[in-house]
Amino acid sequence: MAKDLALYPADKKGELLELASTEDLKTMATQVRRDIIRMLAIANSGHTGGSLGMADIFTALYFRLLRQNPHGFWEHDDEDMVFLSNGHIAPVWYSVLARAGYFPLAELASLRQVNSYLQGHPTSEARLPGIRIASGSLGQGLSAAVGAALGNRIDGRRNRVFCLMGDGECQEGQIWEAAMSAAHYGLGNLIGVVDYNNAQIDGEVQKIMNIEPFADKWRAFGWEVFSCDGNDIDAFIAVVERILEMNDRKKPSVVLAKTLMGKGVPFFEGTMADGSNWHGKPPSKDDANRALELLGETRFGDFPV
Numbered sequence: 001m002a003k004d005l006a007l008y009p010a011d012k013k014g015e016l017l018e019l020a021s022t023e024d025l026k027t028m029a030t031q032v033r034r035d036i037i038r039m040l041a042i043a044n045s046g047h048t049g050g051s052l053g054m055a056d057i058f059t060a061l062y063f064r065l066l067r068q069n070p071h072g073f074w075e076h077d078d079e080d081m082v083f084l085s086n087g088h089i090a091p092v093w094y095s096v097l098a099r100a101g102y103f104p105l106a107e108l109a110s111l112r113q114v115n116s117y118l119q120g121h122p123t124s125e126a127r128l129p130g131i132r133i134a135s136g137s138l139g140q141g142l143s144a145a146v147g148a149a150l151g152n153r154i155d156g157r158r159n160r161v162f163c164l165m166g167d168g169e170c171q172e173g174q175i176w177e178a179a180m181s182a183a184h185y186g187l188g189n190l191i192g193v194v195d196y197n198n199a200q201i202d203g204e205v206q207k208i209m210n211i212e213p214f215a216d217k218w219r220a221f222g223w224e225v226f227s228c229d230g231n232d233i234d235a236f237i238a239v240v241e242r243i244l245e246m247n248d249r250k251k252p253s254v255v256l257a258k259t260l261m262g263k264g265v266p267f268f269e270g271t272m273a274d275g276s277n278w279h280g281k282p283p284s285k286d287d288a289n290r291a292l293e294l295l296g297e298t299r300f301g302d303f304p305v
Contacts, residue, residue, distance in 0.1 A: 085141020
């Protein structure tokens, strides 16, 4: 890797930003979608649909819900921990990390380039602030999150652990081994969030390998189960805050967040059934320009190229 952003002094990192209102959060989610489109078009590679679909959830986490210290990521032991199991949606994570101040916005233009630490799937090799482990080999992220949550409890730390997953990867047996372990050890400090969009790269989840009854499976494995519209920022915040307000949690919790693949750009949305699968392909320059026009510019401004 060409550089190690863990070595960037605080004044060289991004501006710290906190958003108070729902309208501010919605505006930031739009900006995150603009970032995603531009990053993918510049790279001419990457995953469009899931990244756009999860923009609202990542925005809610990083600008409202997480206890975090972007400028001291490697120095503080009490911040919340985030693991992205479905690592192919890395563009949305990179965007919110940069926007939250973990590293400079200009770095977003380097997605998937040679010697860039913003690889197609998150990597730990470059010690990119905000990212603790490499991910993207589906089904493995929850195991890492379980280990972190158990380690935090053993060490007497207050860290809450969030693990983001896709519904398609919940066809993997390792997810359920990890889920069983989390319940066995009573990891109330662990919160899973599933991108419940019924879409994976080969088609609709229910047709590839049906995971229903999905909520009942999590309950059977000993988890508290919550549901919400994952593209409604207020609804997602309300569910997570409800979980966090539960004192002395003895069970891990999972939020099944219904999202729409490609959310925010109509000609990217929900396109599994008609064969124009935007799961794993980037927008062309023409598509990117159309999408950016539809999204509109925001007060937060585009990253420089």
